[in-house]
Amino acid sequence: MAKLQFPQDFVWGTATASYQIEGAAGEDGRGPSIWDTFSHTPGKVVNGDTGDMACDSYHRYEEDVALLKKLGVSAYRFSIAWPRIFPQGTGEVNEKGLDYYRRVVDALLAAGIEPAVTLYHWDLPQALQDKGGWANRDTIDAFVKYAEVVFKAFDGKIKQWITFNETWCVSFLSNYIGAHAPGNTDLQLAVTVAHNCMVAHGEAVKKFRSLGIQGQIGTTHNLYWFEPYTTKPEDVAAAHRQRAYNNEWFMDPTFKGSYPQFMVDWFREKGAEVPIQPGDMETISQPIDFIGVNFYSGGFGRYKKGEGLFDCEEVQVGFDKTFMDWNVYPDGLYKVLSWVREAYGDVPIYITENGSCYDDTLTADNRVHDAERAEYYKKHFIQCHRLIESGVPLKGYFAWSLLDNFEWAEGYKKRFGIVYTDYETLARHPKDSFYFIQKVIQDGGLDV
Ligand SMILES: OC[C@@H]1[C@@H](O)[C@H](O)[C@@H](O)c2[nH]c(CCc3ccccc3)c[n+]21
Numbered sequence: 001m002a003k004l005q006f007p008q009d010f011v012w013g014t015a016t017a018s019y020q021i022e023g024a025a026g027e028d029g030r031g032p033s034i035w036d037t038f039s040h041t042p043g044k045v046v047n048g049d050t051g052d053m054a055c056d057s058y059h060r061y062e063e064d065v066a067l068l069k070k071l072g073v074s075a076y077r078f079s080i081a082w083p084r085i086f087p088q089g090t091g092e093v094n095e096k097g098l099d100y101y102r103r104v105v106d107a108l109l110a111a112g113i114e115p116a117v118t119l120y121h122w123d124l125p126q127a128l129q130d131k132g133g134w135a136n137r138d139t140i141d142a143f144v145k146y147a148e149v150v151f152k153a154f155d156g157k158i159k160q161w162i163t164f165n166e167t168w169c170v171s172f173l174s175n176y177i178g179a180h181a182p183g184n185t186d187l188q189l190a191v192t193v194a195h196n197c198m199v200a201h202g203e204a205v206k207k208f209r210s211l212g213i214q215g216q217i218g219t220t221h222n223l224y225w226f227e228p229y230t231t232k233p234e235d236v237a238a239a240h241r242q243r244a245y246n247n248e249w250f251m252d253p254t255f256k257g258s259y260p261q262f263m264v265d266w267f268r269e270k271g272a273e274v275p276i277q278p279g280d281m282e283t284i285s286q287p288i289d290f291i292g293v294n295f296y297s298g299g300f301g302r303y304k305k306g307e308g309l310f311d312c313e314e315v316q317v318g319f320d321k322t323f324m325d326w327n328v329y330p331d332g333l334y335k336v337l338s339w340v341r342e343a344y345g346d347v348p349i350y351i352t353e354n355g356s357c358y359d360d361t362l363t364a365d366n367r368v369h370d371a372e373r374a375e376y377y378k379k380h381f382i383q384c385h386r387l388i389e390s391g392v393p394l395k396g397y398f399a400w401s402l403l404d405n406f407e408w409a410e411g412y413k414k415r416f417g418i419v420y421t422d423y424e425t426l427a428r429h430p431k432d433s434f435y436f437i438q439k440v441i442q443d444g445g446l447d448v
Pocket of ligand 1: 017020165166169222294296353400407408416
């Protein structure tokens with residue numbers, strides 16, 4: 001048996017998001033978000049599930065913090081709900097909304113756990129969507145105002161800030177594919193939303209710097225490792241387009257201050273132009289202190305005329321699949337973060353999400369023997385160690401997720417938690433994967 005030892009200062013954490021765990025949708029002045037609207041629209045979410053109750057973390061956050069302490073993490077990534085701070089998106093601050101996050105942050109700090117906070121994890125105030133949402137550049141200013149209020153309220157207490165969670169999901173998944181809120185299916189709209197969100201990210205970073213807020217700020221993109229199935233030029237080009245859709249389209253503006261030209265040309269062919277205004281690219285590529293990467297899966301593709309947006313079809317090569325039908329591809333984590341370092345330099349990296357969904361069963365004695373999920377984590381931890389050994393500046397890892405929670409359009413059937421949420425009683429039951437991660441943290445590494 002070999003012992004894979006992690007650096008002493010490696011950050012182990014778990015991640016959640018406001019709409020997925022809080023519940024209390026109308027409590028203490030919270031305004032509606034686009035996910036309240038979407039989940040309450042028949043046909044949008046499996047079983048008609050909504051985030052009205054979720055894990056009720058709005059009232060049970062102390063139980064969550066106790067679980068985090070038991071797990072032994074040094075950090076906890078969660079998101080602040082904009083509609084709790086500005087119920088109408090702009091205007092009057094809702095102090096009761098801020099108070100909830102003050103309770104959460106103080107409980108975390110009392111437990112010796114660092115909060116890592118995402119400003120935007122998809123719950124846009126509906127009042128802003130009614131005025132065009134992220135397609136309207138006024139939303140950028142509203143976002144910066146929201147960020148400023150939260151920066152000032154928690155300066156010195158929250159020291160790791162993430163502006164956006166997965167702008168690809170906010171733009172393409174939600175406005176081209178249409179699977180997430182607000183559920184549009186327009187490519188130009190998606191390209192515009194992606195651009196405006198990235199400008200909003202940059203403006204928030206500028207505000208953070210100008211206010212002299214303590215700590216570090218970055219953003220999180222979901223990166224997908226997609227490789228050509230053969231070395232044929234058309235397969236290489238097709239797989240690259242498909243990968244760039246998730247990766248370079250967001251990472252190039254963030255770190256190079258420009259969009260990848262081959263993709264600009266491809267979108268132009270499809271009738272979509274990027275609405276760049278003077279100064280936008282400089283704003284987007286404001287220097288950041290780290291990049292958050294959410295990694296779940298990857299695969300292989302080859303050219304197929306007319307297939308999808310990029311004339312690319314996925315080739316099934318025999319990967320094990322999770323309950324989301326996603327390939328289990330741990331090597332993809334090694335490859336994608338090695339690519340980040342090659343393409344964008346030695347920017348510190350945090351894996352801000354990684355995890356898996358399997359069909360869990362709660363036993364009579366409240367255990368969940370989720371061996372597949374524990375194995376998924378083990379395989380990905382091994383790749384994290386391999387990355388660190390290779391010199392990639394990987395600084396931390398946040399497991400998705402602490403709790404089973406509202407899995408967006410899939411509702412509550414899809415469980416990603418290392419803790420089982422009993423939706424009848426809202427009781428939390430650590431799964432075997434929780435104890436596996438607890439031991440890795442305690443030991444500072446794992447035996448392989
Ligand atoms: O699907 C599991 C998690 C979500 O619960 C998180 O809120 C979100 O940040 C997140 N991103 C991804 C990868 C991108 C993706 C999200 C949803 C559906 C398909 C792909 C997986 N996850």
